[in-house]
Amino acid sequence: MDTSTTFADNLKLPIHRWYRYTAGYSGQWAEDVIRQDYERKGKPKGYKVLDPFAGSGTTMLAADQTGVASLGFESHPLVNRIDAAKLSWNTDALAFAAKGQEIADLAMSIDEPLYEYPPLVEKCYSPENLLEIDHLRKALERTKEDSPEYLLAWVAFVCILRSVSHAGTATWQYVLPSRTKAKVSDTLKAYLRQIDLMADDMIFMQNSGALKLSQVAAQDSRERYSGLDGEVNLVLTSPPYANNYDYADATRLELSVLGDIKGWGDLQSLVRGNLVRSCSQAVSKEKPHTYEFIEDPLLAPIHDEILDVCKRMEAERENHGGKKNYHTMIVLYFLDLAKVFVNLRAYCKPGSRVCFVIGDSAPYGVYVPVDDWLGRLAQAAGFGDYTFEKTRDRNIKWKNRKHRVPLKEGYLWMEG
Ligand SMILES: C[S@@+](CC[C@H](N)C(=O)[O-])C[C@H]1O[C@@H](n2cnc3c(N)ncnc32)[C@H](O)[C@@H]1O
Structure with missing residues (x-):
């Protein structure tokens, strides 16, 4: 099976493997695409790759491995910080390991009552592990500083939060506290192991010939980023799919442990509002204006x-108890991506290439030809021909109805 559009292979790759981001694609594949494009264009000076939906930073790490400059936009605050940490792979590994040890030592010396956590957090951890998590969080809060060593020590904490939980995680990272794992590690041990693994990966990457030329910005891709016009040679990305996956909710556990959110309202204001509208939860306010947006x-x-x-x-919605606003979501999804294409056109040099890893979808069983519509929106923004290269068939089961519409995933290539 072609796994280039999935994260699976990254679990073996240094740095990529720190944080399991199910929505990601293969780092090796990204590296191949970048290298081929760079060489085909004759290794031009100032060559730059852009990923407007950076996710866990796969494209930028691959660009560092190829030795070319790159920029990523990621507007989910937690994911953006994870990116920034991974892209700090060039930090002195020993200084980072010392910082991690210092934080673990401080955590072990803390003897205080727990912060108050939402029920989800309490359901996901044993009392012993929650105590150690709480102490690590406090140790991180007390040593907070603006340094790459600290950022890396912070990400080590975030990266172990799923592995020390006895709750199962669904394919798409949702937490299922009802499905429990038999054995989980102790938090502090897991933290120190993660620090070791990360330090090893950093040393490996630093000796691999990679160049740290990447950057990530906390930028909403629908908005114009200044200073980038006419700078980009290759756009390599995967936007959220129009399949109701909620990127905000998927990180609810991490955000709750960190104390960044207290409830649903915070999730909406802190995270969902910054993202392309690819889930029905993000669009309830806009629903009355759905048909105006189409114009x-x-x-x-x-x-x-x-x-x-x-x-x-909208008609099909009436046959389902959940009454999801998929019809509004679909309209706003394409409107958001149309805005992104207008911006990308401005950033891209003539002769550039754009690759979107994308899957189509069928909310309530109504088929949406995502690749074709995105290709046409890109053309309207000024890009040239587009082609779709299928990599695999998919069959997502929608919550309220098992439809049989065949779905696919692959690369949408657009000429600049
Ligand atoms: C499919 S994932 C990208 C995965 C990435 N290719 C990887 O390998 O990790 C899409 C990402 O886009 C981000 N995103 C959604 N809307 C965005 C926006 N308007 N601007 C920037 N990033 C956005 C999401 O938070 C998510 O991390």
Whole structure:
């Protein structure tokens, strides 16, 4: 099976493997794409790769491994910080290990009552592990500083939060406290093991010939980033799919442990509002204006088709108890991506290439030809021909109805 569009292979790759990001794609594949494009263009000076949906930083790490400059945009605050930490792989590994040990030592010396945690957190950890998690969190809070060593020590904590939980995690990273694992490690031991693994990976990467030329910005790709116009040779990315996956909710456990969110409202204001609208939870306020959004000139290239799909989804919604606003989500999803294409066109040099790893979808069983619509929106923004290269078939089961619409995933290539 072609696994290039999945994160699976990254679990063996240094740095990539620190944080298991199920929404990611293969680092090796990204490196191959970048290297081929760079060589095909004759290794031009100032060559730059952009990933407007950086996720766990796969593209930028691959660019560092190829020795070319790159920039990533990631507007999910937790994921953005994980990226920044991974891209600090060039930090002195011994200084980082010493910082990690210092934080673990401080955690062991703390003897205080627990912070108050939401029920999800209490359900996910044994009392012993929650105590150690709480002490590590406090040790991190007390030693907080603006240094790469600290950032790496912080990410080591975030990276172990799933492995020391007895709760199962669904394919898409949701936490299932009802499905319990038989054995989990002690938190402090897991933390120190993670520090060791990360230090080893950093030394490996530093000796591999990689160049640290990457950057990540806490940027919403729908907004224009200044100073990038005409700078980019290759866009390599994977946007959220229009399949109702909630990137905000997927990190609820981590955000709750860190004390960044207290409840649903914080998740919306801190995270969801910054993201492309690819889940129905993000669009309830906009629902009354769904048909006005369809009239936005940015959607003109697909106007009649999206209107038809939207009406069919809205009608189908009546047959389902959950009454999800998929029809609104689909409209806003394409509107958001149309904005992204306008920005990408401005950033890209003539002769650039754009690759979107993308899957199509069928909310409530109504098929949405995502690759074709995105290709046409990109053309309307000024890109040239597009082609879709399928890598695998998918069959996502929608919560409220098992539809049989065949789905696919692959690369949408667009000429700049
Ligand atoms: C499919 S994932 C990318 C995975 C990445 N290729 C990897 O290998 O880790 C899409 C990412 O886009 C981010 N995202 C969603 N909306 C965004 C926006 N408007 N601007 C920037 N990033 C956004 C999400 O938080 C998510 O991490």
